[in-house]
Amino acid sequence: MTRTTFDYIPNQIEGKWQERWVQAKLFEAEFDTKRPKKYVLAMFPYPSGRIHMGHVRNYSIGDVMARFFRMRGYNVLHPMGWDAFGLPAENAAIQNKVHPKKWTDENIVTMKGQINRLGVCYDWRREVATCDPEYYRWEQLMFLKLLKEGLAYREKRQLNWCASCETVLANEEVVDGLCWRCDNPVVLKEMDQWFLKITKYAEELLQDIDKLNQWPDRVRIMQRNWIGKSEGAEIDFQTESKEAIRVYTTRPDTLFGATAIILAPEHKLVEKLVSEASKKEVKAFIENVKAMDRIERASETTEKLGLPIGADAFHPLTGEKIPIWIANFVLTDYGTGALMAVPAHDTRDHAFARKYKLPIKTVVQKSKTGEEETELPFIEDGYSVNSGEISGLATAEAKKKIIAILESNKVGFAKTNYRLRDWGISRQRYWGAPIPIIHCPKDGLVEVPEKDLPVRLPENVEFKGKGGSPLSQHSDFINVKCPKCGGPAKREPDTMATFVESSWYYSWFCSVNHPEDRALNRTECDQWLPIDHYIGGVEHATGHLLYFRFFQKLMADWGWVSEREPSKQLICQGMVYKDGAKMSKSKGNVVDSDELVARLGADTARLFVLFAGPIEKDLEWSDQGVEGCFRFLGRVYRLVMNSIQELQGVKLDEPVVNDEAKKLRHLIHKTVQNVTSDIEKDFHYNTAISFMMELVNSLYLIDLSKSPSDVRSLFKKAIGDLTLMLSPFAPHMSDELWEATGNKGFTLDCAWPVFDSTFAKASEREIVFQVNGKIKVKVICPDGTPDKELENMALANSKIKELLAGKPPKRVIVVSGKLVNVVVG
């Protein structure tokens, strides 16, 4: 049989099918109640310029899912859009004098073209770019709703400020404490900012993590830690001034072991309580701490410094005097900004007490009777001692009881704390959604009336990179009339963080046509949500992936949607590396999607990123590996094309009589079974592909011209099933082969191949005979050979007999269909 007549030339195949798919509106999804739904979503990209291999991998993973589920009979929603606001566009504007909108729009056109050349099956009717006023107007409405509900508020916070550029910098723009653009030192500047009260949902966000059993454990753990729930108590320590110091502790049972009260240097009471004698020293200490930059101060390795302020507090239960200190490691914004130091039962307090010679008082011991020595610091649970009424109680009991005592004395109460902070959304930037607020000298903060939404970004703006955000310098935008009093007022110059846009885009995709009077169409959202499979990088674990859960809960509370969790399953794909480093322009190890597609085709590109390893693991790029995938597709193409002539008129349902045919039938059914289960079971694409390769390798060994009719019939079935199974991975070539083998339509509209488990089961098995666990003999037996028979065969085997040398076996272990292990002494 001649096998080199057909060349696999992807360029002649792929563009043609991409056009046909669009013409046929093949990827447009409409909800229908007759079929089960699947919402497959890959995290939408920032339109940075061109897509990179990480995108290719991300979208290929989703595309195979979408196509597979569709062939399996699901109604699949598979949309895509653009996270279009953000800093790089503005930097491009400053550096290259391009308007951010123009820059963004052009990038979207480029990237959309690149994605389409990969043949990804998106329903582009649902596309959204978040910089579209029709999108962000609803976000502005959400902000106003949050404000009304007290879930959006304004507060002073420190920001990175470059005095030279006169601008606020994002954390990632501060490189080693210097401005990334001008290399001048970055300072902290206190400014008013808007916050969203995500902490109100801390408990629900935490509780619901338990429901996300199809999310990777590491992400669930990261979110749990990020929310950081801790249970304890707040306790008041009276002072000589009128005001008590309130501390937070997770170990109220160690109250009797407190030998110092330590305040954050910024604590409000420091000034009131400081003794005349210590004033100067304390002031210097505070100045010193403030001079330290944030990163340095937050570092655990920074030396722990403290200073007594010359005043005492009184133990709430014993009245004992306890010195008040300030220390650099006490945080203002956690708990109450004050703590009781219990040196005997806290590692850090212990070190602090030893350094400054504070008394160390043991109030918890290891064993109830105290016969076992308690090594300090003893931070585990134990039994209270020297603790008045709670002495003798186990830690858990002691906690409960001491809280009851504190509550009855009105000096303390149980308290739950979270490490989760409210979400700061103000950005002193142009390229973002304006915050719909007006500052009126008379009426204060005034909401922009809903009828005036959206607050549009002005287009005629200058980008100098100096003097603050361009919006704050844009007088037409800034100077407005107060909606309340009509007097002169100023518009809020800040825009919203782009994480706000990406917190709800997935629900926008549920509609093709959007209602004019509401953000979302609830019916359509309820039809499609939650996302069934959400695919993206793990770097969003405690950012986007927390924010979008928060927004889903908000939207559910507003009655916009029913579901309280946005995504059932999360898949975090690994990163793409080359030469041991992340692909980046600066390292010069970038592989361009378009170039690859032009040279070897989209199908090869897709196949490689899926075959090179499991989707959740990092992937090392290999040009030779890519070639291998191209070779495989070429092999498939030639196999099918070369068989068309031979298979003319061959029927699919010939009775199977020959052994060779039976073997082939088994192989086909086994392959369908394995490919199907590998895709279904956690999307093991790499092994699914390898099973198809094995099938192809076997088919190549069959010489059709010499084969009986049952083999020819099965061969025809094999290439049909193969074409369909390959369709999600290499859709262009599959459609081409499907047509070439005399079929009509698209493989995506075909049903996924099915297998018969009786044929998928092997008729023969290789049985291993072991002596003391070492493999000695391998024999082929019919499937289902009884254990007893296998045992007899092993014992009768000449080789085994020889090894036993007449000794009687001590034990014989038979594992059905697998092995016989003969144990001798």
Place this chain on the structure above:
RNA sequence: GCCGGGAUGGUGGAAUUGGUAGACGCGCCGGACUCAAAAUCCGGUGCCGCAAGGCGUGAGGGUUCAAGUCCCUCUCCCGGCACCA
């Protein structure tokens, strides 16, 4: 420091509940085709050994008839958090 995840041939990676380690791909070696090369097709390929055989899943112990898989100790690598009272 704490919390996760890893370590398998020359290489990317496979291995249901403990039951034939190394599927599939790459690379390499050989063969066919060709004047020749490329492409293609076929075969071989964990290590040591001529062979019989032995040794092999980061290191060392253990449990078991049987361990990549379970338990203990350790080394190294990657990721997250980083004084959270």
